[in-house]
Amino acid sequence: MLDQFPIQQVIHQDGHITDEKYKEKISIDKTKDLYYKMLRARLLDKKCVNLQRQGRIGTYVPYEGQEAAQIGSACALDEGDWMFPTYRDHAATLTFGFSMRNLLLNWRGRYEGNVPPEGIHIFPPGIPIASQLLHATGAAWAEKKHGTDRVSLVYFGDGATSEGDFHEALNFGSVFDTPTIFFNQNNGYAISVPMEKQMKSKTIAQKGLGYNIPSVRIDGNDVFAVYFATQEAVERARAGNGPTLIEAVTWRYGAHTTADDASMYRDQKESEIRRQTTDPLLRIERFLKAQSAWEEAWINELESSIMSEIETALEEMESYPDHEFAHLFDHVYDQPTWTIQDQVNEHLAIKRRQTQ
Amino acid sequence: MSTTDVKTKKLTMIEGVREAMRLMLKENDDILILGEDVGKNGGVFRATEGLYEEFGEDRVIDTPLAESGIIGNSIGLAVNGFRPIVEIQFLGFIYPAFNQLMTHATRLRQRSMGRYTVPLVVRAPYGVGVRAPEIHSDSVEGLFTHMPGIKVVVPSNAYDAKGLLISSLEDPDPVLFLEPLRCYRSSRTEVPDEKYYIDIGKSSVLKTGEDISVFTWGAMVQDTLKAVKELEKTRNISCEVIDLRTLYPLDKNTISSSVQKTGRAAIVHEAPATGGVSNDVISLINDTSFLYLRAPIQRVTGFDTPVPVYSLEQEYLPSAAKIQAAIERAVDF
Numbered sequence A: 001m002l003d004q005f006p007i008q009q010v011i012h013q014d015g016h017i018t019d020e021k022y023k024e025k026i027s028i029d030k031t032k033d034l035y036y037k038m039l040r041a042r043l044l045d046k047k048c049v050n051l052q053r054q055g056r057i058g059t060y061v062p063y064e065g066q067e068a069a070q071i072g073s074a075c076a077l078d079e080g081d082w083m084f085p086t087y088r089d090h091a092a093t094l095t096f097g098f099s100m101r102n103l104l105l106n107w108r109g110r111y112e113g114n115v116p117p118e119g120i121h122i123f124p125p126g127i128p129i130a131s132q133l134l135h136a137t138g139a140a141w142a143e144k145k146h147g148t149d150r151v152s153l154v155y156f157g158d159g160a161t162s163e164g165d166f167h168e169a170l171n172f173g174s175v176f177d178t179p180t181i182f183f184n185q186n187n188g189y190a191i192s193v194p195m196e197k198q199m200k201s202k203t204i205a206q207k208g209l210g211y212n213i214p215s216v217r218i219d220g221n222d223v224f225a226v227y228f229a230t231q232e233a234v235e236r237a238r239a240g241n242g243p244t245l246i247e248a249v250t251w252r253y254g255a256h257t258t259a260d261d262a263s264m265y266r267d268q269k270e271s272e273i274r275r276q277t278t279d280p281l282l283r284i285e286r287f288l289k290a291q292s293a294w295e296e297a298w299i300n301e302l303e304s305s306i307m308s309e310i311e312t313a314l315e316e317m318e319s320y321p322d323h324e325f326a327h328l329f330d331h332v333y334d335q336p337t338w339t340i341q342d343q344v345n346e347h348l349a350i351k352r353r354q355t356q
Numbered sequence B: 001m002s003t004t005d006v007k008t009k010k011l012t013m014i015e016g017v018r019e020a021m022r023l024m025l026k027e028n029d030d031i032l033i034l035g036e037d038v039g040k041n042g043g044v045f046r047a048t049e050g051l052y053e054e055f056g057e058d059r060v061i062d063t064p065l066a067e068s069g070i071i072g073n074s075i076g077l078a079v080n081g082f083r084p085i086v087e088i089q090f091l092g093f094i095y096p097a098f099n100q101l102m103t104h105a106t107r108l109r110q111r112s113m114g115r116y117t118v119p120l121v122v123r124a125p126y127g128v129g130v131r132a133p134e135i136h137s138d139s140v141e142g143l144f145t146h147m148p149g150i151k152v153v154v155p156s157n158a159y160d161a162k163g164l165l166i167s168s169l170e171d172p173d174p175v176l177f178l179e180p181l182r183c184y185r186s187s188r189t190e191v192p193d194e195k196y197y198i199d200i201g202k203s204s205v206l207k208t209g210e211d212i213s214v215f216t217w218g219a220m221v222q223d224t225l226k227a228v229k230e231l232e233k234t235r236n237i238s239c240e241v242i243d244l245r246t247l248y249p250l251d252k253n254t255i256s257s258s259v260q261k262t263g264r265a266a267i268v269h270e271a272p273a274t275g276g277v278s279n280d281v282i283s284l285i286n287d288t289s290f291l292y293l294r295a296p297i298q299r300v301t302g303f304d305t306p307v308p309v310y311s312l313e314q315e316y317l318p319s320a321a322k323i324q325a326a327i328e329r330a331v332d333f
């Protein structure tokens, strides 16, 4: 299986292009744009880890190390397509148009943090593992029935492939030929459980074979490999040729969440080594340097504009009006049922008595 | 409804369900049916018979055998413009999809502050009565009334089935539509050919009475009516019988005004006692009508055991004798 699904690469970790055929497909402008998006995501992620430590947001789920996988794939989508993220995929949602303020509000425990801008189809992050894969096939199936060429892309981890919903979704996608991209980020661990304990299969891509779904295994830290593979899958879906399974092999540098201590189950030296070797941003830096297109002024300006964007979003998040207690009762049904209405009134009466 | 100007047919409950689906499939192209064996086979109970032929395989869809898959996909379809009707072959097989209902169908509206909504109807036959193997006969409506974000309805005859299903299919929120198996073909009622609604949240007073209010639903409706009529022959007791029809949200006004009139109440259901919907009816009466009560409220329910194999069903089901004893206990208190 490892032979059948070799890891496809476009840019080697030392920065050289692996095959001349890619040369014409890679412009400096596009490279810089992807780099900017990855840097934006990374700086935000680092900021969020700090905000959590300072108690300014709740438990946070970092994605550092997985920027290429998320951003390369998100960039292959067009407006009108559907994105189904997990709790770890905010680099993808940010890139696909989710607002930074709302993203921060999510980590502040606000429902606003699930709401994308009007017209952008991003589902609230999937929390129960793998359950969102079925919404992605359902929504894509709807697009097919509507007669559009829109597609859905769904993110999930290596651990998610053990859940029944993963298999049910691949089967539904396959049976009904839904325009869906099953985008797996294989970061090697499901919290503490390494891939070898999660499955006997050597790859995740091979699981697509069982459903007759075209599948590829790519270097998930190579933003162009991700971008091109996802583009190909999107084209296949748009052309009416059904789903694709993409296994993007990557690594999370940090812990599973800010409430997790990764050193309990793995040697964190591995992350340190990877920061120097396979890192997705470093790879592009090396590539641009090899092309003599890396300019200190450019990178400095990029960093400072991103930092000021983050500061602005943070201010907006922190000055966002407090939750009204009514939000607890809102949107449970289109019209509140009498039980909810009674409960609101009783709750209000007691609150009033307390403040009198 | 007067029968002089409205064309009606005498239908069984399952025909009422089918009529509602046919009418709505005709009227609204966004309505789809998804389920196991619902297409060519017309459903294992024949609820969708003829619909595949009439509306085609793109609208009456034989899905893979995967309940989570069916409801999960239907959530995606519902959010993206369709109104799926899911048939779960037996309520006892809805458990694989429990997660999709509890964490997604019922919550997407609130999680997305109204951006994504799930107008989905899940139909499921349930209850004892067809000598089915184990698990097929589960009566677990209380698992779903405990889920904020979904409504739970149970018709007991063709007329209610058609009107309630039509209302469910126009409801903006997910609805669990329970179909008591024993009612599928046990009787016929006059059903108008045209479209009409039975409002979700409205119970039906089947028989007025003065001494006690008896609340029930589903297949226990006919059993209760029979038991009550027998009792009224031998004892001078006048019973009001109310088919709740909707289990969430309960019909507060009808329940409370009936109890305030009679001063006594009994609740009859097939499901196990603990966690059963009877307990919510009792709470409602407690909250609205405590000082009107002249006797403790009676419950006649299944046991806190798994719904048993069919050879034990009659042992399990609330019997006429139990229903009568409960009523007498309250009246003689």
Ligand SMILES: Cc1ncc(C[n+]2csc(CCOP(=O)(O)OP(=O)(O)O)c2C)c(N)n1
Residues within 6 Å of the ligand: A088, A127, A128, A129, A156, A157, A158, A159, A160, A161, A187, A189, A190, A191, A256
């Ligand atoms: C159904 C379910 N079971 C358990 C959990 C708790 N949980 C949260 S994340 C996680 C590991 C998921 O691993 P993977 O799918 O590889 O994704 P990753 O977190 O590595 O991105 C677990 C077990 C959950 N969210 N949902």
